[in-house]
Amino acid sequence: MIEFTEATKVYGKSDRAALDHLTLTVPKGCVYGFLGPNGAGKTTAIRLLTGALKATEGHVRVCGIDVAEDPVGAKKMIGFVPDSQDMYERLTGYEYLNFMADIYAVSRRIAKRGPKNIWSVSS
Ligand SMILES: Nc1ncnc2c1ncn2[C@@H]1O[C@H](COP(=O)(O)OP(=O)(O)O)[C@@H](O)[C@H]1O
Numbered sequence: 001m002i003e004f005t006e007a008t009k010v011y012g013k014s015d016r017a018a019l020d021h022l023t024l025t026v027p028k029g030c031v032y033g034f035l036g037p038n039g040a041g042k043t044t045a046i047r048l049l050t051g052a053l054k055a056t057e058g059h060v061r062v063c064g065i066d067v068a069e070d071p072v073g074a075k076k077m078i079g080f081v082p083d084s085q086d087m088y089e090r091l092t093g094y095e096y097l098n099f100m101a102d103i104y105a106v107s108r109r110i111a112k113r114g115p116k117n118i119w120s121v122s123s
Pocket residue numbers: 011012018019036037038039040041042043044045
């Protein structure tokens with residue numbers, strides 16, 4: 001579950017909020033999309049959710065974990081695919097998968113078995 005509560009972001013000294021008291025709940029298992037014109041605040045909302053930006057006001061929670069209070073705990077619950085496909089080109093595909101497994105504290109033994117088994121172990 002994802003919860004935005006009065007989440008607000010004002011960039012720098014701007015006199016206008018880029019995101020203005022967003023309150024939104026995305027229930028567990030729900031696929032949710034942000035649609036809106038350029039400048040509506042979609043990217044800002046995602047940046048607050050991932051912890052890349054701090055909210056000026058309000059809260060964002062992932063599975064009940066406040067992104068500002070426990071950034072690492074919240075990040076453990078998040079997978080993020082950015083619109084730019086930057087890869088670590090020095091890593092092989094296998095090394096990259098191991099790197100991701102390490103970040104999410106998945107043991108080498110389980111990671112080797114593949115994604116299907118990772119999900120069945122963690123859920
Ligand atoms: N890094 C930034 N510094 C200052 N203003 C920003 C920054 N990023 C976005 N904005 C402003 O915040 C508002 C929302 O932008 P953004 O979240 O990128 O919207 P969207 O992703 O919906 O196009 C816009 O007015 C944009 O100009």
